[in-house]
Amino acid sequence: MTTFTLAGLQLALTPGTDNFPLIREQVLATKRRYPNLDMILLPELCTFGPAPRFAEPLPGPAEQRYGQLAIEAGIWLCNGSLFERDGDQIYNTSSVLAPDGSVHCRYRKLYPFLPYEVGVSAGTEFTVFDIPDVGRFGLSICYDMWFPESIRALVWQGAEVILHPTLTNTIDRNVELAIARTNACTNQCYLIDINAAGTMGVGQSIIAGPGGEVIHQASVHHEAIVVELDLAYLRRTRQQGWHSLGQPLKSFRDHPLPFPQYQPGARSEALDQLGALEKPAGRNWTHGTF
Template sequence: MRASLIQIAVNPDESVDARRRRAAALVRDESASDLVVLPELWPVGAFAYEAFATDAEPLRGPTYEAMAAAAADAGVWLHAGSFVERDGEALYNTSLVFSPGGELVCSYRKIHRFGFDQGEAVLMSAGSELVVAPHPELPFGLATCYDLRFPELFRGLVDAGAAAFVIPAGWPERRREHWSLLARARAVENQAYVLACGTAGAHAGVEQAGHSVVVDPWGEVLAEAGRTEEVLTVTLDPERVPETRASFPALKDRVLGPRAPH
């Protein structure tokens, strides 16, 4: 199967509406792919804290409508990155996954909020549910940016049936080495594909790392982007996951933590 990660640039001079239209056009351009991925909080920027409340949307708001239409037009599975969702008085960092028909398959509210008692950590509420998108060839678990630092989340996704992880992010350039290291670690320890899609440009003055990356279940980097806006496309073999888990069955030796029943 063919997957495309759209490492879109967040330009402060571009309006949210204009970027939404541009992102939809980029998705439509990837009609040859089976799965298309956008990054974290691309409508507003992951560090544009002052815009969170003003640009927040309901779940089925403008971003939902634009991405549902783009997925249907392109005929692709679309992980539409994340946006600021408003639910009553609460804000969430929410990801949406659409089917090739444009139907909402699932959504995920980011569990681990970044900021150490400031920024996202205080402005947004935390999600609480693990989510696996039921892609027919490669079921993928949903995680977002800072979630990448918490391996127990990914173990839970494996127990829920994930053969891959899709991780949109707004990861800063100054911690880019952590991004690359953790993406490979999550792939190796869970024997799963990792599709980690970052942004280019700057979010509220915070330079972004870019370097979207696709890692296979053995930890090999299949493709990696640079720092500027680009589309990273790679071919995945879904059989690689069960083959890796069978040839090196480390997951069966787990002792600590919950496991799915045999």
């Protein structure tokens, strides 16, 4: 089997409340309309919004609801992410549920959106997983994509499809579209970037192919994005180049250069001069002259 039908649900959600009833309704409606559907991907933190107060240990009640939903719909389901409490730490964690409701794997976001996503710890492990007779998938969350090493590491481990739940409501969304396409073409992978809409996000989800081509770019409103991924096409692109052009994964594999920035103990004088990772300071107008 070389094709796989996936839906990204760009849902209009409300932060700070339990969105699961709406999510369940939309997942089941999408499966009814597209009975050939294999997987659904949801936006980052879609269940409760960006509110760490809803963090719970995993496994936990919120994740278990998604397991039941995967059984009910008969699909692979990525819940976007939930805030996970592990002792004194909180992580932004994505779960993949198999059609039998089991937790197939979890992934903790490597790069919290600092200095703004305060109090959320960074994950330390990459996550790839196999779907039998289909291919290998990798997990990435929102700001992770801004660090190209993270996507390359997943592809290095064999990932062909990157599931990338996102929660963006800021002016830089158009930049993220370019980053998504760039990561797709430089790594010759499918990149499925699904954002929220409504009061939680600005939408504009994007699905990019292994040549960086736009398979679909969504509007800013509610949208169910259903695409058929062709893994044979992807593998041919990796072997022969997109339209018989560049073969970057082979060149990366074969080049002997040891990148200096990744050597143990490496430091950058230029980057060290940037100062602390903190929010920009505002002007002090208290003693100003008007």
